[in-house]
Amino acid sequence: MPYQHYWLLLLWITIGTCLxxxxxxxxxxxxxxxxxxxxxxxxSFYDVPLNQxxxxxxxxxxxxxxxxxxxxxxxxxxxxESTHPPLYFVLTHLWLKLFPPVDGVVSIWAARSLxxxxxxxxxxxxxxxxxxxxxxxxxxxxAAAVMAISPFGIFLSxxxxxxxxxxxxxxxxxACYVCAIRAINQQKVTSFRLVTIWIVVNCLGIxxxxxxxxxxxxMAIAFVQLMWQHWRQDRAVLTxxxxxxxxxxxxxxxxxxxxxxxxxxADRNSAPTEWIYASNAAEKWLEPIGRFLLWLMSIIILxxxxxxxxxxxxxxxxxxxxxxxxxRNLPRLTRGLKLQRQDPQQKDAISALSKYFLAAIxxxxxxxxxxxxxxxxxxxxxxxxxxxVIALIGASLVPFWQENSPEFVFPKQNPAKLPSNSSKxxxxxxxxxxxxxxxxxxxxxxxxxxxxPDIMTQKIIKSSTARIAIATSYKHHGQTGRMIGIAWGLxxxxxxxxxxxxxxxxxxxxxxxxxLTQQLSKIKRPVDLWLINFRxxxxxxxxxxxADSQSDGVLGQHDYELYRCLQ
Numbered sequence: 107m108p109y110q111h112y113w114l115l116l117l118w119i120t121i122g123t124c125l126x127x128x129x130x131x132x133x134x135x136x137x138x139x140x141x142x143x144x145x146x147x148x149x150s151f152y153d154v155p156l157n158q159x160x161x162x163x164x165x166x167x168x169x170x171x172x173x174x175x176x177x178x179x180x181x182x183x184x185x186x187e188s189t190h191p192p193l194y195f196v197l198t199h200l201w202l203k204l205f206p207p208v209d210g211v212v213s214i215w216a217a218r219s220l221x222x223x224x225x226x227x228x229x230x231x232x233x234x235x236x237x238x239x240x241x242x243x244x245x246x247x248x249a250a251a252v253m254a255i256s257p258f259g260i261f262l263s264x265x266x267x268x269x270x271x272x273x274x275x276x277x278x279x280x281a282c283y284v285c286a287i288r289a290i291n292q293q294k295v296t297s298f299r300l301v302t303i304w305i306v307v308n309c310l311g312i313x314x315x316x317x318x319x320x321x322x323x324x325m326a327i328a329f330v331q332l333m334w335q336h337w338r339q340d341r342a343v344l345t346x347x348x349x350x351x352x353x354x355x356x357x358x359x360x361x362x363x364x365x366x367x368x369x370x371x372a373d374r375n376s377a378p379t380e381w382i383y384a385s386n387a388a389e390k391w392l393e394p395i396g397r398f399l400l401w402l403m404s405i406i407i408l409x410x411x412x413x414x415x416x417x418x419x420x421x422x423x424x425x426x427x428x429x430x431x432x433x434r435n436l437p438r439l440t441r442g443l444k445l446q447r448q449d450p451q452q453k454d455a456i457s458a459l460s461k462y463f464l465a466a467i468x469x470x471x472x473x474x475x476x477x478x479x480x481x482x483x484x485x486x487x488x489x490x491x492x493x494x495v496i497a498l499i500g501a502s503l504v505p506f507w508q509e510n511s512p513e514f515v516f517p518k519q520n521p522a523k524l525p526s527n528s529s530k531x532x533x534x535x536x537x538x539x540x541x542x543x544x545x546x547x548x549x550x551x552x553x554x555x556x557x558x559p560d561i562m563t564q565k566i567i568k569s570s571t572a573r574i575a576i577a578t579s580y581k582h583h584g585q586t587g588r589m590i591g592i593a594w595g596l597x598x599x600x601x602x603x604x605x606x607x608x609x610x611x612x613x614x615x616x617x618x619x620x621x622l623t624q625q626l627s628k629i630k631r632p633v634d635l636w637l638i639n640f641r642x643x644x645x646x647x648x649x650x651x652x653a654d655s656q657s658d659g660v661l662g663q664h665d666y667e668l669y670r671c672l673q
Contacts, residue, residue, distance in 0.1 A: 111243055115233055115250055122229045122254030125544045126222040126263045131215030133550070134594035136557040139266040140587030143212055144168040145183050146198035148175020151583035152187070157621045159575065159606040159629055165586075165593045169211040171202070187583060189378055191366060193313040194268030209597065217266035224270035225263025228493070229253045231277045236497050239284045239455035240446070244507055248533065249500025255540040256496065257408035257547035258401070261554040262486060268314050269489050275311040276321050277493045280462070282307065283325050286355070287458040289348055290332065296351040304355050309362035316370055317481075320469050320490045322359055327468075328461035377582040382479050394474050397482040398467075400553065404485065405495050406536075407431055408543040408552035414561055414662065415551055431539065438532060442502035456501060459494050466491040485554055506532045558662030559591030562638070566596070569657050569668060572632040577608040577622055579641040585609065588639065588664070606633075612641060619644040626651075626671065635669040646671070 135143060144151055149168040154160070180199045181192045198220055205216035232253045237246035253259055262269040282304035289296045311318035329352065336343045343349065409424035410416050416424075443460075446452050470481045470490075481487050506529040546552045566574060576592060578585050589607055596605045608625065610618035619642040626635065626649050635651060637644070646653075650672050657668035 114247055118250045118254040119229050123226050125260050125548050126225050130218050134559050134591045135214055136591055137584050137587040140590040142266045143217055146195045148172045148179040151586045154586050156609045156611045159608050159625055161604050162593045162597050165607050166211050171207050189376055191313045194271050221266055221270045222263045228273055231274055232496055235277050235281050236500050238281055240452045240501050245500045245504045248503050249497050251537055252499050253496050255544035256405055257543045258405045260544050260547040269486055272315040272318055273489050273493055278307045284455050284458055288454050291454050295348045301351055301355055305358035308359040312363050324462050324465040327465040378584055394482040401485045401488045404554055406540050408546050410551050411553040412551050439502040442505045445505045446501050463491050463494045503533050560595055561662035562664045563592050563595030565661055570634040572634045574605040575633050576636045577640055578638050579612040580609040581612045618642045631673045633671045635671050637667045638664050
């Protein structure tokens with residue numbers, strides 16, 4: 107590979123690093139990040155007291171470094187309190203040992219830096235994958251550039267979660283997948299070394315995120331279609347050695363998945379996963395489609411669209427500009443991909459990856475509409491097809507960059523031929539808009555948002571005139587995680603009357619309200635009581651508490667009410 111390509115790849119890595127690490131520790135941990143921190147440290151959410159007022163430090167105790175905890179403790183906690191496989195949490199456990207605590211608790215920058223680093227590694231990973239798949243350095247460079255600036259990629263990379271690790275594993279599995287497809291079409295036997303690597307990679311994938319299974323099923327669907335195509339031509343072909351190697355991969359991967367089946371079935375009805383079944387997609391059938399399109403578009407473009415920062419007018423303008431962008435560029439991407447498929451060296455890879463993408467999307471909608479598990483509710487779940495979209499975009503833009511490419515004739519509404527210089531401008535404009543979008547994602551100004559405890563905290567500090575007390579309904583560790591995010595923002599307050607928190611166990615609405623009322627009578631007045639995501643009906647007039655009509659609503663994905671409790 108010419109040395110210029112190494113320098114260009116280094117440029118994409120540098121840009122991607124900046125977009126992932128700048129502002130990395132600015133926001134407090136959101137709900138799922140709190141879970142990552144607590145479990146990775148070998149601590150338990152069950153140590154946080156319920157049904158009593160506690161201080162900030164008590165709520166943040168699970169974020170303290172635990173020198174006595176080991177890898178076995180992390181795995182045990184995940185089995186008893188969580189719904190996730192252990193690989194990423196174990197890696198985070200080891201990673202956090204490299205960093206000292208900050209103000210007595212774990213560093214949020216340190217926790218996120220592992221995910222950000224893995225997100226940076228995805229840039230050279232997609233480069234070498236695209237080079238392997240399409241045998242084109244230009245395609246590899248464009249894919250690396252898109253990965254570096256992708257708003258969706260930046261969004262996932264800046265969370266202390268397992269998504270960037272599973273993306274790397276998917277890229278590795280896809281590389282094996284493309285090699286296997288190419289070998290089968292050439293009637294060559296896949297090496298045993300590749301078979302072994304592929305099985306190991308797939309086992310690591312399921313040990314990182316259970317939704318990695320969707321990636322395996324998408325590949326399986328693509329292989330079944332290829333098997334059918336070959337079987338129609340020769341009914342004995344499926345017994346050939348080059349097919350038998352694939353059966354070995356399928357068997358090894360299946361065994362790697364079955365190990366986790368009891369855990370997956372046990373977690374299916376657990377409280378932390380109830381939200382994914384609550385959307386009623388069968389009745390509101392358009393909503394999943396709309397969400398899917400939003401997540402898909404955010405892979406390359408994300409204009410100002412944060413509900414916390416912009417007015418409706420900005421939303422409308424950003425939406426119109428986004429639609430114009432895709433109206434102009436989607437036909438170009440489609441045309442570029444069709445031209446690339448005419449190249450015999452790229453035909454197999456483009457076909458294989460396109461089938462994988464379509465199969466993955468089909469799986470998402472089948473599960474959403476048939477099983478009632480709405481996989482479009484959270485943008486982060488779209489990691490299954492994210493690297494494939496990046497690779498296909500890289501391949502589809504190649505003809506626009508190559509100077510010796512034929513002139514392009516676009517759809518009938520635009521029959522004009524396009525000179526090569528203008529073609530290069532298309533790629534440059536495409537990447538420039540992507541870079542702008544990446545910066546917007548880095549600044550949290552787009553619609554890719556998680557819970558924002560920092561915004562809720564700002565509201566609490568601004569509106570409170572007395573001692574702060576915060577109460578929420580407790581069903582599982584997710585509510586504790588939300589309160590940890592708010593406590594993180596309040597821990598810097600050094601006044602004598604430090605903020606108090608109350609986690610009301612939600613087994614019975616009446617009893618939780620009664621316990622809160624009883625405990626409220628014991629704390630010093632005056633106090634500003636914030637009910638955040640409090641699900642029980644409660645009458646606080648007996649406690650001389652008056653609702654503040656100016657302080658109730660939804661902010662940062664938190665339902666809140668403010669009561670001013672007097673002497």
